[in-house]
Amino acid sequence: MHSKKMTTADTLGLGFMTFAFFLGAGNLIFPPLAGHLAGENMTLAMLGFLITAVTLPLMTLIAVAKANGKMMTLLPPVVATLLGLAIYIILGPAFALPRAGLVAYEMGFKPFLSDSAATFMLAGVTFNVSQLLYSLLFFSCAMLLALYPGKLLDSVGKVLTPIMLFLLVILAFSVFMQPDAQIGGAVGEYQSSPLVKGILEGYNTMDTLAAMVFGILIIDILRRKGVSDIKEQTHYLIKAALLAAAGLSFVYFSLFHLGATAGEIAKGADNGGVILTNYVANEFGALGQILLATVVTLACLTTVIGLVTACSEFFHEQFPRCSYRSFVVLSSLTCATVANVGLAQLISISVPVLYTIYPVIIALVFVTLLNQKFVNPRMCHRFVLGVAFIFGCIDGLKACGIDMSLVDFMPLYSEGMAWLLPTAIAIVACMFVKKPAEQIAVN
Numbered sequence: 001m002h003s004k005k006m007t008t009a010d011t012l013g014l015g016f017m018t019f020a021f022f023l024g025a026g027n028l029i030f031p032p033l034a035g036h037l038a039g040e041n042m043t044l045a046m047l048g049f050l051i052t053a054v055t056l057p058l059m060t061l062i063a064v065a066k067a068n069g070k071m072m073t074l075l076p077p078v079v080a081t082l083l084g085l086a087i088y089i090i091l092g093p094a095f096a097l098p099r100a101g102l103v104a105y106e107m108g109f110k111p112f113l114s115d116s117a118a119t120f121m122l123a124g125v126t127f128n129v130s131q132l133l134y135s136l137l138f139f140s141c142a143m144l145l146a147l148y149p150g151k152l153l154d155s156v157g158k159v160l161t162p163i164m165l166f167l168l169v170i171l172a173f174s175v176f177m178q179p180d181a182q183i184g185g186a187v188g189e190y191q192s193s194p195l196v197k198g199i200l201e202g203y204n205t206m207d208t209l210a211a212m213v214f215g216i217l218i219i220d221i222l223r224r225k226g227v228s229d230i231k232e233q234t235h236y237l238i239k240a241a242l243l244a245a246a247g248l249s250f251v252y253f254s255l256f257h258l259g260a261t262a263g264e265i266a267k268g269a270d271n272g273g274v275i276l277t278n279y280v281a282n283e284f285g286a287l288g289q290i291l292l293a294t295v296v297t298l299a300c301l302t303t304v305i306g307l308v309t310a311c312s313e314f315f316h317e318q319f320p321r322c323s324y325r326s327f328v329v330l331s332s333l334t335c336a337t338v339a340n341v342g343l344a345q346l347i348s349i350s351v352p353v354l355y356t357i358y359p360v361i362i363a364l365v366f367v368t369l370l371n372q373k374f375v376n377p378r379m380c381h382r383f384v385l386g387v388a389f390i391f392g393c394i395d396g397l398k399a400c401g402i403d404m405s406l407v408d409f410m411p412l413y414s415e416g417m418a419w420l421l422p423t424a425i426a427i428v429a430c431m432f433v434k435k436p437a438e439q440i441a442v443n
Contacts, residue, residue, distance in 0.1 A: 004226030006236055014218065014236060015243030016162060017302075021214050022057065022244055023164070023251060024096070024303030025103035026205040028296060031252050032272035032279075034201045035259025039184040041194035042260040046252065048198025054248050056202075056362060057211040061241035063368040064215025065234040071212065071368050074381040084314065086357060087209050092311040093334040095350040096206050097304055101339035102346065104300035105134045107273050108293040111281075128340065135336040142301060143332035146308040147325055164298040165247070167291055172254035174283055175261075183260045196415040203354045204347070207248075208361055210303075213310040220313070271347075308332060356389075356396030359419035363388035366427060373431050380430035387426040391419035 006014070031049065038045035063071060072080035090096065113130055189197045218240060222233050259266065259275055265282055266275045280288040312327035338346075363384050367374075374380040395416050398404045410418045 004228075005232075006222075006225065006227060010225065011236060011239060012243075014221070015240045016165070017221075017306075018061075018214065018218060018240040019244040019247040020164065020299070020302035021217075021306035022207050022210060022248055022303070023299045025100040025300050026096075027053070027207070027248065027251065028107075028255070028276065028299060029103055029272040030201055030204050031255035032259035032262070032266075032275040033269065034190075034198065034272070035256035036184070036262050036266045036269070036272075036275060037187045037259075038190040038194050038198070038256075039186040039260055041186040041190050042183065042256055044194040045190055045198035045201070046256045048195040048200075049202045049256070050198075050249060050252060052199050052202025052358075053205045053207055053252065054245050056365065057207040057248075058241050058245045059369065060208050060211035060361075060365045061215045061218075061244075062238060063365045064212060064219070065237040066371075067368050068230055068233075069216040069219045071364055074378045075385065076382070079382075079385075081318070083360065085318075087212060087361070088311045088314045090350075090353060090357065091206060091209055091213055091307055092331055093338055095346065095353070096210070097307050097311075097331070097335040098338035098341065099346055099350075100300040100304050100307075101135050101138050101335060102341075103273060104138055104297050105131055105339070107277055108297040108300070109134050111277060111289055111293070132340055135339040138301070139304070139332040139336040139339070142304040142308055143328055145305045146312065146328050146332075164295055164302070167295045167298075168251060168254075170291065171280070171295065172250065175254050175258045175279075182263065184263065193415055196412070196417060200355075200416050203358050204351070206354065208358065208365070210307070212361065213314075214306060217306060217310045217313070304335075308335075352396045352399040355399045355416060356392045359388040359392035359395070359423060360385055363423050363427070367430075370427065370431065375433050380427075380433070384423060384426045384430060388419055388423045391422050394418050 031046075034045055034049060035042050067073075072083060075083070110130070186194065215237065218237055219233050222236055227233055227236060255272070255276070258279055259272065262275050262279060265278045269275045269278070277289075277292065280292040284291060308328055308331050311331055312324050315327045315331075316322065316324040364381075367377075367381050367384050371377050391410075394404060394407055394410075394413070395418050398413070398418075399416065404413075407413060407418070411421050412418055
């Protein structure tokens with residue numbers, strides 16, 4: 001079958017769609033708070049944030065393209081399945097999807113309610129009426145769009161994203177046009193290690209995990225568009241990744257600057273969503289709140305559509321007796337339920353999990369990109385990921401508040417990156433492994 005070529009409009013649509021999939025809840029709520037806390041050290045903190053929230057997702061998309069969507073084939077089947085399940089559960093019903101729904105409610109709908117305190121009890125759990133109704137409506141919309149994955153490029157890439165991008169440009173322009181904006185002082189860990197703190201803050205976007213999922217989804221969309229040649233798929237995927245990375249960098253830069261210059265607007269804020277909401281209300285009034293609500297709702301909705309689609313396709317592959325559409329409905333209903341947990345609680349639960357799983361995913365990206373440098377790729381993949389997992393568990397347990405003083409001598413332990421040096425050493429060691437003498441003689 002002859003591989004089709006993408007038109008310029010389709011290529012731009014693919015890039016916009018990729019950007020929209022990534023720009024979700026975490027991308028909007030974490031940078032303003034990080035910028036506010038980093039203050040005068042904003043540049044270093046933002047650089048660290050860009051490493052894990054832009055550079056690593058970009059590298060992950062390239063790795064997915066290089067592996068043709070099959071990055072885990074060199075791992076034991078059980079390990080590959082468990083790792084895949086962990087990623088999709090984190091990105092699906094456990095954390096990322098409910099968080100997107102929560103942020104859409106908190107920033108896109110709740111500010112317009114005169115009273116959102118009405119609650120009711122069900123099975124011992126207290127539900128907020130307005131939040132529950134909003135969650136059901138929000139995830140129902142995402143479900144309807146996810147039921148037709150072949151239409152994603154047209155509905156998300158060519159319609160929703162350009163609208164969202166236009167609104168974001170207006171917001172960013174206002175941030176940089178403040179003539180007397182003063183940058184505040186650094187607070188907490190941003191005083192002593194702003195770069196490392198920025199790197200860890202970038203974990204919270206979950207974009208490196210999402211890139212593994214979105215890369216596979218984009219390849220599937222390209223196939224549906226008739227692009228069957230692997231080299232052509234890689235070419236278009238890299239173009240989409242670069243466009244998405246540029247868009248994300250622009251958004252993060254403006255949101256970091258907004259947070260760093262927020263001053264009194266950010267006083268008492270415990271998350272970036274509050275800072276962003278206060279800023280827009282202060283600068284634009286009621287019209288600004290409508291603008292922000294539209295941006296946040298579109299950003300969260302496009303991400304949810306992409307993740308529901310990708311998660312449902314994955315679970316359908318693992319459990320083929322249930323149809324793709326059944327998993328779309330099940331995922332959407334589950335997320336609508338979990339989204340009624342508080343935003344702060346959901347974030348606090350997710351941090352230790354991310355500290356554990358992120359090192360494994362980062363290691364997987366690097367060994368995939370360096371695959372040709374290894375004499376025994378299968379052994380190297382398993383060894384490096386094993387090292388990353390063991391030391392990632394140390395960081396995860398520490399983030400849980402468990403006493404890990406027995407290993408506090410390790411480099412970067414106090415910063416929450418004990419995994420980095422051992423994993424880097426493991427990768428370098430694998431690159432220096434030579435072929436056995438008898439194998440060289442045969443060749």
